[in-house]
Amino acid sequence: MLHLPTVIGLSFILNLLIGLFFLSVHNYKKQSAFLIFGLACIAFSFAELLACLKLILNFPFITSYLANIFIILSPFLIILGLHKYKYSKPLNLRPIYYLLLFTAVVLLSVYPYSAAQMVTSFIIAGLYLFSAYIISTMSFVATLQKKALITCFLIHSLLMFVQTVLLALPILSLSETTYLEPLELILSSHLILATCSALLLPYLLASNTEHTLASIANTDVLSQLFNRRGFFIKGKNALSLPLYQNKNISLILLDIDFFKRVNDTYGHEAGDQAIKWIAQHVKSQFLNEEISARIGGEEFAILLPNCSLSDARNNAEELRESISSYPFYYEGHGINLSVSAGVSSTINGEQTIKELLANADKRLYLAKETGRDKVVTYDEKSLLLQA
Numbered sequence: 350m351l352h353l354p355t356v357i358g359l360s361f362i363l364n365l366l367i368g369l370f371f372l373s374v375h376n377y378k379k380q381s382a383f384l385i386f387g388l389a390c391i392a393f394s395f396a397e398l399l400a401c402l403k404l405i406l407n408f409p410f411i412t413s414y415l416a417n418i419f420i421i422l423s424p425f426l427i428i429l430g431l432h433k434y435k436y437s438k439p440l441n442l443r444p445i446y447y448l449l450l451f452t453a454v455v456l457l458s459v460y461p462y463s464a465a466q467m468v469t470s471f472i473i474a475g476l477y478l479f480s481a482y483i484i485s486t487m488s489f490v491a492t493l494q495k496k497a498l499i500t501c502f503l504i505h506s507l508l509m510f511v512q513t514v515l516l517a518l519p520i521l522s523l524s525e526t527t528y529l530e531p532l533e534l535i536l537s538s539h540l541i542l543a544t545c546s547a548l549l550l551p552y553l554l555a556s557n558t559e560h561t562l563a564s565i566a567n568t569d570v571l572s573q574l575f576n577r578r579g580f581f582i583k584g585k586n587a588l589s590l591p592l593y594q595n596k597n598i599s600l601i602l603l604d605i606d607f608f609k610r611v612n613d614t615y616g617h618e619a620g621d622q623a624i625k626w627i628a629q630h631v632k633s634q635f636l637n638e639e640i641s642a643r644i645g646g647e648e649f650a651i652l653l654p655n656c657s658l659s660d661a662r663n664n665a666e667e668l669r670e671s672i673s674s675y676p677f678y679y680e681g682h683g684i685n686l687s688v689s690a691g692v693s694s695t696i697n698g699e700q701t702i703k704e705l706l707a708n709a710d711k712r713l714y715l716a717k718e719t720g721r722d723k724v725v726t727y728d729e730k731s732l733l734l735q736a
């Protein structure tokens with residue numbers, strides 16, 4: 350059997366610490382969800398404190414009524430925090446507000462009796478069930494922790510329903526027994542589960558923040574493709590996959606022709622829109638395993654794992670043709686754009702992405718030198734001029 354005072358003491362301290370941690374996160378992130386999660390943890394600790402005062406204070410309004418209100422407030426604040434959290438779907442919480450108001454009034458009339466605990470158990474069972482539902486509708490990067498938190502909430506809810514039934518049986522005179530031992534076990538489990546949920550929640554939120562920061566750092570704002578940093582990180586990760594070992598890897602390096610003229614003639618904003626337009630072509634052509642990036646001002650790179658030089662060349666040709674086949678429109682002006690591309694290829698492991706890029710760059714230079722609006726896959730200028 351668990352030693353109840355130890356469980357209460359530990360869960361009191363842990364909830365208080367996690368609550369303070371959330372408040373400090375809110376202090377610099379200024380996201381109301383963190384403030385609310387912090388208050389939820391502190392409300393739980395406070396409820397424990399009020400309930401423990403029963404040992405020294407015979408004042409049921411504080412030790413029963415207020416303790417029950419705070420214990421209900423804790424899962425309610427978690428729901429409110431999840432609702433405010435930016436990854437959640439919109440929720441209609443009005444029925445919950447009314448239910449809590451109604452519960453506060455009901456508790457006011459029954460708080461000196463064991464019915465108060467029964468009502469509280471029933472309400473928090475429902476609130477934990479609803480929390481599990483909300484978490485299940487949210488997208489989190491840490492899927493294992495998400496499942497663990499849902500499980501915690503579901504078990505918690507189940508235990509609270511069982512507690513409601515055990516408390517209801519003697520009240521409704523359906524049983525002579527008072528089920529003290531199982532109720533004590535449920536209380537310990539309730540405290541442990543609430544603490545486990547409080548520990549899992551920051552981990553879950555931090556994983557999403559981490560993921561968001563990483564994707565911001567690796568994404569080009571204008572084109573919404575990877576930036577240079579993202580291209581190398583994602584590229585290296587992809588090439589290390591067993592799936593691509595000893596396979597042909599190709600790289601297309603693409604540069605907009607005479608782009609300076611677009612800026613000079615129509616303005617920088619037109620140039621920006623043109624970059625977005627080209628990026629859209631890249632995105633719509635390379636939808637699968639390819640890694641597309643804007644690695645410089647008007648320069649794009651596409652890494653094609655498991656793709657031969659001739660297939661990469663065909664892909665580059667298709668892209669070049671689709672860009673030059675119809676104009677890009679800016680404020681009613683039709684602007685004809687074209688691109689030049691250099692393509693390089695290797696067997697995965699024989700060259701680094703940097704080396705592939707350098708080879709593609711040499712070929713891109715040849716494409717520019719010999720007239721632009723073309724794709725080059727080899728190094729000799731003489732061959733190119735004969736063609």
Ligand SMILES: Nc1nc2c(ncn2[C@@H]2O[C@H](COP(=O)(O)OP(=O)(O)OP(=O)(O)O)[C@@H](O)[C@H]2O)c(=O)[nH]1
Binds near residue numbers: 606
């Ligand atoms: N609007 C806009 N222009 C950019 C951006 N990044 C780079 N540029 C411009 O892109 C132009 C690149 O010019 P150049 O390197 O001379 O090349 P180019 O005019 O495209 O000529 P070629 O590449 O030789 O065909 C410069 O004028 C840059 O200012 C950007 O994010 N937005």
